[in-house]
Amino acid sequence: MSTTLVTDLTIFILALLVGIEVIGKVPATLHTPLMSATNSIHGIVLAGALLIGVSAHNVVGYVLAFIAAVFAAANVVGGYVVTGRMLKMFRRKVPAQPAAAQATAPELNGKTRAGDAR
Amino acid sequence: MTGFTGSIQLVYVVAAACFVMGLHLMNSPATARRGNQVSIAGMVIAGVATLILMIHDGTVTTTGWIVLIAGVAVGSAIGLYTARGVQMTAMPQLVSAFNSVGGGAAALVAIFGYIDAESKAGGVLGTTTVFTVLDVLIGSVTFSGSIIAAGKLQGFISGSPIIFKGGRLLNVALGVVAIGTAAFLFSTASLPALLILVLAALAFGVMMVLPIGGADMPVVISLLNAFTGTAVAMAGFVIQNWALIVAGALVGASGGILTKLMADAMNRSLANIILGGFGTGDSAVALDAAVDAQVRSIAADDAAIQLAYAAKVIIVPGYGLAAAQAQHGVAELAKILEERGIEVSYAIHPVAGRMPGHMNVLLAEANVPYPQLREMEEINPEFGRADVALVIGANDVTNPAARRPGNDISGMPILDVDQAKSIIVIKRSMGTGYAGMENELYFDPKTSMYFADAKKAMSELASAVKTLVG
Numbered sequence: 001m002s003t004t005l006v007t008d009l010t011i012f013i014l015a016l017l018v019g020i021e022v023i024g025k026v027p028a029t030l031h032t033p034l035m036s037a038t039n040s041i042h043g044i045v046l047a048g049a050l051l052i053g054v055s056a057h058n059v060v061g062y063v064l065a066f067i068a069a070v071f072a073a074a075n076v077v078g079g080y081v082v083t084g085r086m087l088k089m090f091r092r093k094v095p096a097q098p099a100a101a102q103a104t105a106p107e108l109n110g111k112t113r114a115g116d117a118r
Numbered sequence: 119m120t121g122f123t124g125s126i127q128l129v130y131v132v133a134a135a136c137f138v139m140g141l142h143l144m145n146s147p148a149t150a151r152r153g154n155q156v157s158i159a160g161m162v163i164a165g166v167a168t169l170i171l172m173i174h175d176g177t178v179t180t181t182g183w184i185v186l187i188a189g190v191a192v193g194s195a196i197g198l199y200t201a202r203g204v205q206m207t208a209m210p211q212l213v214s215a216f217n218s219v220g221g222g223a224a225a226l227v228a229i230f231g232y233i234d235a236e237s238k239a240g241g242v243l244g245t246t247t248v249f250t251v252l253d254v255l256i257g258s259v260t261f262s263g264s265i266i267a268a269g270k271l272q273g274f275i276s277g278s279p280i281i282f283k284g285g286r287l288l289n290v291a292l293g294v295v296a297i298g299t300a301a302f303l304f305s306t307a308s309l310p311a312l313l314i315l316v317l318a319a320l321a322f323g324v325m326m327v328l329p330i331g332g333a334d335m336p337v338v339i340s341l342l343n344a345f346t347g348t349a350v351a352m353a354g355f356v357i358q359n360w361a362l363i364v365a366g367a368l369v370g371a372s373g374g375i376l377t378k379l380m381a382d383a384m385n386r387s388l389a390n391i392i393l394g395g396f397g398t399g400d401s402a403v404a405l406d407a408a409v410d411a412q413v414r415s416i417a418a419d420d421a422a423i424q425l426a427y428a429a430k431v432i433i434v435p436g437y438g439l440a441a442a443q444a445q446h447g448v449a450e451l452a453k454i455l456e457e458r459g460i461e462v463s464y465a466i467h468p469v470a471g472r473m474p475g476h477m478n479v480l481l482a483e484a485n486v487p488y489p490q491l492r493e494m495e496e497i498n499p500e501f502g503r504a505d506v507a508l509v510i511g512a513n514d515v516t517n518p519a520a521r522r523p524g525n526d527i528s529g530m531p532i533l534d535v536d537q538a539k540s541i542i543v544i545k546r547s548m549g550t551g552y553a554g555m556e557n558e559l560y561f562d563p564k565t566s567m568y569f570a571d572a573k574k575a576m577s578e579l580a581s582a583v584k585t586l587v588g
Contacts, residue, residue: 019371069189
């Protein structure tokens with residue numbers, strides 16, 4: 001067994017344990033945004049898709065690179081945008097007026113930060 | 119590992135650390151948005167590191183650059199468009215679609231790696247084959263399985279379990295083909311064999327999700343999420359990239375935890391769900407204890423009186439509420455009650471919705487402040503102090519029969535709605551829930567049934583309370 005493989009496996013196992021530890025603390029209220037956030041994180045496969053380009057020098061390579069890049073980019077961009085959209089909706093207090101929600105948003109943010117302890 | 123690629127790996131580690139910190143910040147709704155931003159920062163760092171690596175390598179052809187830039191542009195546009203426009207009720211479909219493309223991309227990375235290595239002298243290395251096979255297998259299953267899941271959620275494909283004769287035999291056959299080709303690949307480098315593996319895995323993904331009922335989707339989505347993560351981690355092993363390994367492991371862990379939580383909350387084993395055929399709705403169970411009991415039906419005015427003169431109201435929303443698009447109506451009613459000084463909170467069962475935590479997002483969208491959204495363990499002791507428990511579109515998760523052994527839902531964690539001083543259930547008819555069982559709660563002397571569509575009921579209740587209290 002090569003050193004590289006041992007290193008890679010070590011990183012994998014440790015990351016798995018860190019993941020279990022960190023995710024276990026996320027409240028059920030946020031499970032949908034959590035899933036959406038992890039969704040965008042696995043969009044890191046975009047790095048892999050881009051690196052296909054390093055050795056893609058024929059039609060098959062280009063086609064695979066293109067499809068993989070489309071898939072992964074949609075995953076990353078869409079995932080982060082929709083997670084942000086969802087998290088924006090979680091407010092500590094009811095906005096004063098639905099129409100004035102835009103205007104009061106910064107003030108609400110301030111309050112939210114101050115109340116980190118929940 | 120040369121000095122340069124070593125440095126790039128370290129940059130990837132920084133990106134991975136950002137992902138971990140981002141997820142850590144999601145332990146509270148107050149810090150979650152910052153968490154998402156930290157995670158985005160990690161992704162940007164990883165992206166820049168990748169670009170530097172590609173430029174440094176210098177082997178990317180002009181066509182290669184054009185293809186990649188076009189691909190990223192097209193993908194980003196699609197992602198942005200769908201993410202901006204999607205309804206919150208359609209979140210499960212979107213998450214499923216992202217699982218699909220993520221798994222697909224991971225499989226493509228390994229497939230290309232295989233083609234590339236095969237064309238060079240020495241062929242494919244031994245240990246890499248293991249990860250390539252795993253990546254292709256899991257990635258392909260995720261790709262096709264997630265498409266079917268999204269189709270079911272969106273309604274393109276029937277939500278009820280689709281079972282046909284010989285389905286199980288076909289599954290076994292596909293399994294044998296997959297294992298056979300995988301075993302063959304370990305001894306012989308063969309591209310056709312790899313492609314057979316891809317096809318078998320794609321077919322297996324379809325066959326795996328088709329027989330699963332719509333109400334089991336929270337488990338399926340979580341499981342496919344875990345699969346995608348694992349596939350990405352395997353792709354990381356294939357191309358020796360730490361960022362992919364760490365990110366994939368994080369997602370795998372998250373999906374695994376959520377899968378277990380969902381299966382527990384439904385009181386079913388994962389094997390039971392995957393083997394499928396449940397939730398057809400035709401397995402009506404005869405009710406035992408309360409067979410002759412009568413239900414008490416009330417009108418909007420009576421319900422409004424109970425609500426208006428309560429001190430503490432707990433609202434129990436189920437998927438029926440989301441299906442009727444009544445979440446804004448509920449929030450409106452709750453606001454009127456709160457203005458009267460009534461304490462209002464929401465009891466959210468883990469499987470209220472079509473994916474983990476779905477109901478919370480739907481209510482947050484209707485401007486319900488998150489401190490009012492309470493988890494099952496947290497709110498259960500409070501039902502005893504509640505004057506009214508208002509159950510809207512929830513059924514099995516409120517059935518006290520779960521506390522007794524010997525029935526379909528025995529042992530399922532439920533909300534202790536029957537502990538409240540009085541209970542109002544809003545429901546369209548006496549139809550049974552997903553488990554096909556009568557709900558004993560409805561026959562409780564404390565319970566009144568208000569038969570109406572959830573959305574209509576909310577506006578009726580709101581106006582009745584307003585008239586009542588002037």
